[in-house]
Amino acid sequence: MLKIRNIYTLLNQKSSINIHRQLSHATDEVNRQNELFYLEQKRQRENVGRIEKIEIQYEGVPENATLVMNKNISTPYDCARHINETISKRSAVALLNGDTLWHMHKPLPDSCKLELLHFKIDQPIGVNKAFWRTCSFLLGALAKQTFKDNVEVILHSFPSPNVRSGSFIYDLQLSLNDWKPTNSELKVLSIELIKFCQQSHVIETLDVSQDFAFTLFKENKHKTQQIPDIAAHNNGKITLFKVGKHVDISKGPMIANTDQIGRISVTNVIKLVSDIPGNPLYRFQGVALPSSIVLNHFAYGLIEERAKKLNSARIPTQHGFNSDDNSFVAQMNV
Secondary structure (H helix, E strand, O other), X not given: OOOEOEEEOOOOOOOEXXXXXXXXXXXXXXXXHHHHXXXXXXXXXXXXXXXXXXXXXXXXXXXXXXXXXXXXOOOXXXXXXXXXXXXXXXXXXXXXXXXXXXXXXXXXXXXXXXEEEOOOOOOOHHHHHHHHHHHHHHHHHHHHHHEXXXXXXXXXXXXXXXXXXXXXXXXXEEOOOOOOOOHHHHHHHHHHHHHHHHOOOXXXXXXXXXXXXXXXXXXOHHHHHHHHHHHHOXXXXXXXXXXXXXXXXXXXXXXXXXXXXXXXXXXXEEEEOOOOXXXXXXXXXXXXXXXXXXXXXXHHHHHHHHOOOOXXXXXXXXXXXXXOOOOOHHHHOX
16 A cells, blocks of 8 residues: 555545555655745745835726735735735736736736736636646645655656646655556545645645755755756746645746645556656646636536546656746746
8 A cells, every 4th residue: 555644534434544644755855944944934025125015907807906916025925915805815826917817826026007917807818827836736745745754756847837738747656566556546645635735735836046956956866957957947036836835837827826726636657658767657637617707517527537547648758848837948838
């Protein structure tokens, strides 16, 4: 059976077994990354200096409005809260000046036209990609927090969101030689992911320097290899996202909160053939629906079955990445 931290009884059993989690190097690394993220976030906020006002031209329901906000401090989510609670809860991503998708919790750098997008708009392509990207990000968080400490987990990357592929994915290395998860183990992983999403984690973002990113990910050989290429195509910056205690790299944007995810399943974990040295590379695959989208059990089951098939995204190698974290930008500007 899969060696995870909390093994929940499946099927008809009601009791659960909680395995004691001891502090380990992996746990210390998570705490170190969280502390660094918090300190850098605090430093950037304090360095804003004199507060400047900007005008945000909101366009949308219940009516258009002009909001006076704080430059490099106020976020689209702050703007949404000025409108009403329903708007703030349902808004997944923002659209600036009609052409730039923007994370809901990322400070606004200047005056702009603002639209707040949700999952039921007429043209939801950008929102769907942000949703799919977020779900891949969460698979990485799941892998890092679920396995027991004697299983080494090294995150590699996740590709640009492709909803038509039928599944969102994350590729990572595990110190398990030939793991083929049972249906019960996949159900355990799904339960863990559902529980995590139900905790309503705000998804934060932060642009940092290349040097800071190297320090943050010094324990991950894949991330440190990817960072220079990412920074070269992003004005020297690395965009981080944080959910709970998990920090990762992605160009974003992502959705605002994990409570915007409704049904979510880990459908398969497939061992890949790759020339990357070290532990075997595994592809975690899943499928999900926004909380605002209702689908009957039978239809959702068909989607889950399709998501079990190996996702056709390019398999990472020593010499290239098919990654949403901006590596080899020509491949991922989708």
